[in-house]
Amino acid sequence: MSDTTIKNMEEFAVVSGISRPTLSKYFNDPESVRQSTKAKIEAALELHAYRPNMYAMNQNRRSTRNIGIIVPFLADPFFAEIARNIENLVINEGYRPILLSSHGDPRQEVENLISLRDIKPAGVLLAPLGRASNIAEVGELCSEFPTVLFDCNIESLNHAFVGHNNTQATDIMVDYLVRTGEPPVYFEMKKPPNPNANKRRLSYINSMERHGLESSIFSVDGESWNFEEIGYSRGKELISSKDITNGTVLFTNDRLAIGFLAAAYEMGLRVGRGNGCALRVAGHDNHPYSRFTCPALTTVSHDYDAISRTSVTRLFDLLENREGGDSTDEQLFPGKLIMRDSA
Amino acid sequence: MSDTTIKNMEEFAVVSGISRPTLSKYFNDPESVRQSTKAKIEAALELHAYRPNMYAMNQNRRSTRNIGIIVPFLADPFFAEIARNIENLVINEGYRPILLSSHGDPRQEVENLISLRDIKPAGVLLAPLGRASNIAEVGELCSEFPTVLFDCNIESLNHAFVGHNNTQATDIMVDYLVRTGEPPVYFEMKKPPNPNANKRRLSYINSMERHGLESSIFSVDGESWNFEEIGYSRGKELISSKDITNGTVLFTNDRLAIGFLAAAYEMGLRVGRGNGCALRVAGHDNHPYSRFTCPALTTVSHDYDAISRTSVTRLFDLLENREGGDSTDEQLFPGKLIMRDSA
DNA sequence: TTTAAAATTTTACGCGCGTAATAAAAATTG
DNA sequence: CAATTTTTATTACGCGCGTAAAATTTTAAA
Structure with missing residues (x-):
């Protein structure tokens, strides 16, 4: 790593010998540039350790690469596990998960919905509190951003849902x-x-x-x-x-x-x-x-794995307007009996 | 709420009758403007529901109001509880907590440290994995951002730490x-x-x-x-x-x-x-x-409450260069015996 | 009422990057 | 090899807001 500290893409363009618009293209999708230039960029990246400014990027992009994830109660290991699964799947898709917990409190849930808007998520995976949820607010979120509900449906919204049967x-x-x-x-x-x-x-x-x-x-x-x-x-x-x-x-x-x-x-x-x-x-x-x-x-x-995987898949179907992207469909996965000693 | 949709501060300046720089000042700290203008702004806010663009704000501010929180394993209710406490305290200070879990994986911890840099946090509260932590990376983070370690110290770093005795x-x-x-x-x-x-x-x-x-x-x-x-x-x-x-x-x-x-x-x-x-x-x-x-x-x-409260307090001491902001001090809180039936 | 202090407005520039348009260069094709 | 297609470079503008400086208005003090 060199001592010259790069503070923006302009400077990195100079040291890498690649034009800034091409760099911008690369950082948006490394596969969208020619292999040889990709190699050159990555070589320069080794030497200079530059990362594009996230705020400048997200200000101008049509869409951020943030995925909001809201769970009702993170201190419950059940949801912590699901959240972990989903986070990993989201990362694998090249997106950044933003995890929020409603801590069992409907006001906190509304806070989370509001604070999600600030980050302009590309999509949202929401496990609502349920009975206590502010249905109107959740509904608004669903219409503002591509959203998949999971774990707990709000049926009156008639929205994409993945859950347990x-x-x-x-x-x-x-x-x-x-x-x-x-x-x-x-x-x-x-x-x-x-x-x-x-x-x-x-x-x-x-x-x-x-x-x-x-x-x-x-x-x-x-x-x-x-x-x-x-x-x-x-x-x-x-x-x-x-x-x-x-x-x-x-x-x-x-x-x-x-x-x-x-x-x-x-x-x-x-x-x-x-x-x-x-x-x-x-x-x-x-x-x-x-x-x-x-x-x-x-x-x-629950079929943890299928539920988290399908939630994420369906969200990306929505994002990319794929066929699977039906936004009103409910999808349930069967439970499995776990016999242990108590009964 | 009116039908005219406000898309930036400029437009909100027009409908509220307040100049944009003053609005900017208000959103940075509502108490920094005169009571009467604060009232006018908030009245307009009732009618038009405008929120400043977070990305534009953070791009230009000297410091964001993000506080990174990293815990080693969020699926452990122990850490989930601490995280929840800390989140609330951070919110009460008017900052935005960004919660990341290392999922018990040192690579994930390093990922988290890297991804934290992207959000340019005003400060960081870090509970390291411990033995498996990449000490060099953690040390770099400590020198880049105001950081308080909690729960698990990395003594070789000789950094601000709050934990259990x-x-x-x-x-x-x-x-x-x-x-x-x-x-x-x-x-x-x-x-x-x-x-x-x-x-x-x-x-x-x-x-x-x-x-x-x-x-x-x-x-x-x-x-x-x-x-x-x-x-x-x-x-x-x-x-x-x-x-x-x-x-x-x-x-x-x-x-x-x-x-x-x-x-x-x-x-x-x-x-x-x-x-x-x-x-x-x-x-x-x-x-x-x-x-x-x-x-x-x-x-x-553990004295959960004291530990989370003190971690947050010390971080804000660091942020504001207050006296308490000694960045090399270790602070321990005594445990309390909980007698139940098992012993 | 006059004077000083504080708050607001006006004007203007910059942040770092996305992105469009056109020109130039490189790679592919036959 | 020339003709075509693909990729990159050049140039230029805009995003929404922070912020500085000077002018103006409002408020508080005398």
Whole structure:
């Protein structure tokens, strides 16, 4: 690396012997120039370490190469994992991911939508908060930028969506539980922040009905995203009051189940399939920590990989106006039963 | 909101009746203009919804208002929580946080350092990977931008650092364990990715020595950030081989302990303080999930709040050349014993 | 009311790059 | 080899805003 410090493309044009417009072309797409000039530029780049000014670039480009990614709650490893996947896919497409978390707060979500506009993203991947989302604002974003919703649909918007088939996933879990032991009662939050919970409840009811069974639902209080805490404290109450002492409990998501398992352990209630176990517990999501609960949690996994991959693919279809770029289509991927020790 | 769409500050100057330079001043700092003009501007803003072009602003400003935040592993709720705290503090200072995760990968960390330069941050808050970090690159970043390291120091850089007092924290845990039961053996990874682990090991050895006790350390294999998996699988091996059957085990961090607890449960080893319990288990970090393990994990908490708050404060001290802005000072906050059921 | 101080307006230039148009050079074709 | 096509160079303008300097207006102080 030379000592002369290059401060703009003009200067780099001089030292590299390539004209500035050609350099501009190169930085926009290295393959758009002749191999020999590409080599010359890259040789000069080795010597002088110049990078174009991002702000000047994005000010003038028709489109930036930023992709906004918004998740509802990044402190949840579930979303952290998905975000990581998506980030990598976006980078591989030569774009720059901008990751924002709504921290479970609808106002923060709106803040994020606003702050996204500032970076003039080429496209947006948005996992909305759900029930609490400002639908009008989300809708505006969808019409301003190419956007793909994922994980949690806002159906009234009728917009491109990629997600988990909650109905089918709950279905196979209920089937499994009914087939292998006592039919499940259902544990959920009265006001679940995420509308997927509604689909899951309905699917539970329908599945039970199809098996000719009565459904039974515990709808517990709690509105925050502290699901473990809610599962734990409400679980303790229900165990104390003898409302839950045996049988099978299906939770609307793993995090509630994780909290409940802690409560059950503390109350001396043995969970699992073996004999000597008082009750079976099952979750939903295949949360990264569900492998390490006591006992390991039986659950239904999202097809993480397909969902993140398809979200990104569909976004780039939209960006490039490819055939796949249908902006109103909903695309669901089936869940997979993960049998572990808890049920 | 009016129908006339404002596309730049010039146009907004016309409709608001304020000159462009004054508007520029306002958007840079709303308090820097007279109250009456501020009111006029904000009234016009209600009607016309104009936001200055971020790229044009940052191209010309001496300094952007971006603060880069890099954490080693965002899928770890521990860092997700810290990041969330720091983000909020940064926003409250009127800056824009840019959050990047190194995903446990040193190459990704270097990528992040490079990509940070593109956004010309006003300052950087960096929690390095540690052992695997490219020290030269981190050092360069520190000299290029006002930077505060947190969580994990790189001592050879001798740079501003805010973190957890691993020595003291391990100390109080060892004291507690020795005082209340069998003295602990220590469980760690042979090649811990994070150098804090070394401080903790040393502190364990010293504490034991001070108590006149022999230290005993299990250094297990595994290099990744899948700590739970490592704690689980190595734990199972050590329990099978009867190397760990009773007594007290102190883990270098909660995530290893969480994995181990799953192994112990699976192997029928009862953990806790009560009678009928084979062994006690303690962790370190007060990981968000440590409350929900079976049994709940006794651990040492970081002073999350002080660490994030002080990191941000010190960064802004640096930015504004205040007295507190000593760029070579290390600042540690003591840990706090969190007694739960596991030890 | 006069005077000084503070805030705003006017004017003008620059930031670093995208990009269009035309001219020149290089590579490809037959 | 000449004719054609492709690529690069030259020139020039614009993007939206920061910011400096001088002129003007507004406010505060005396």
